[in-house]
């Protein structure tokens with residue numbers, strides 16, 4: 001027994017020592033994927049009938065596997081939506097695992113659920129939602145959107161049933177043609193129809209366009225999804241004019257703020273989100289712009305009871321949980337067992353305070369505005385749209401898709417930056433998505449110089 005416990009001590013020391021180095025390092029290379037065959041050759045086989053031991057397995061991770069993963073919190077990772085977790089949030093993520101907390105029920109995880117709920121209440125208050133709003137941290141925005149839309153349809157069914165009218169042949173969800181792909185994905189899972197509505201030339205979906213869709217599709221529309229910070233451009237739909245339609249039509253307003261809603265914490269962007277306070281549900285991903293590690297999406301319902309009615313799982317072995325009025329996070333989304341994934345954000349927010357978050361978000365918004373200005377001033381470069389938040393989309397005059405591809409591959413090869421090609425309306429372009437407070441203007445200028 002002693003030998004085993006010594007071995008465990010060594011193992012834990014080894015892993016914590018590696019974690020400590022990685023968390024505190026400021027020079028972790030960008031790294032890059034390598035082809036499967038080559039990786040297979042380098043990694044060999046590590047899973048056998050008898051283990052290879054922690055030291056060898058960790059060494060394999062450190063020297064072969066980790067370098068084949070792009071460092072998503074690198075300041076020059078500017079593709080997709082990056083991540084930039086605080087030291088507090090990353091370190092505390094280890095504590096969440098170490099504590100073996102079950103985050104699904106109040107019975108088992110009351111302390112963790114209490115802390116997560118404090119964060120959800122803080123966010124709800126920032127978004128102007130009533131103090132009775134609440135929800136749950138789920139794995140990601142895709143699951144958050146799906147869970148919100150399932151609750152929305154359940155609510156519509158309930159209303160339709162109570163009014164004694166016939167169910168529509170097909171339930172429909174209205175959203176911008178530029179809404180995130182996860183809305184279409186949710187619609188496929190739910191077997192409902194998406195009604196895409198064209199946004200304005202500036203990318204913003206507005207109430208008048210939504211009204212036309214509501215007029216046309218009538219009571220079969222169970223939800224309207226507005227995007228608060230599109231993934232491609234960081235454009236915020238005109239939430240106020242869309243929310244105003246609730247006075248004329250009966251629909252659930254879901255605000256997909258997976259990336260952008262975090263910007264409401266910044267005085268530089270807060271006004272863009274006017275109207276979000278009328279939402280029936282919202283999501284925001286802490287793993288995007290709230291400096292938490294993967295993976296976490298805050299899903300908040302205006303009336304949490306609607307989420308609970310749609311999602312509570314019933315089973316004999318669960319009766320002891322579901323027959324109480326206690327707040328069990330499992331009840332508010334399409335999941336059961338869950339990691340208390342809101343705790344890293346809780347610890348970080350508690351440690352640093354909200355003001356540090358506002359400052360960090362503001363710095364990325366300001367940097368996006370500065371680099372947009374620089375792009376405009378350069379011959380041969382052109383903004384595709386003016387940035388609203390921290391995504392800057394631009395074109396190099398005359399470049400084909402192949403030229404963007406080659407340039408992007410070269411940047412990664414040289415370990416200079418991770419900036420992928422994108423496109424809009426059939427034209428290739430590229431974009432900087434900035435959420436990392438350690439990204440600098442000079443780094444971005446250095447990338448422009450390579451074009």
Ligand SMILES: *Cc1c(COP(=O)(O)O)cnc(C)c1O
Pocket residue numbers: 081139140141142143145180182227229230231256257258259260285297
């Ligand atoms: C990223 C994103 C999603 C999906 O979130 P995941 O956490 O990647 O599942 C949904 N909507 C928007 C607007 C996003 O930016």
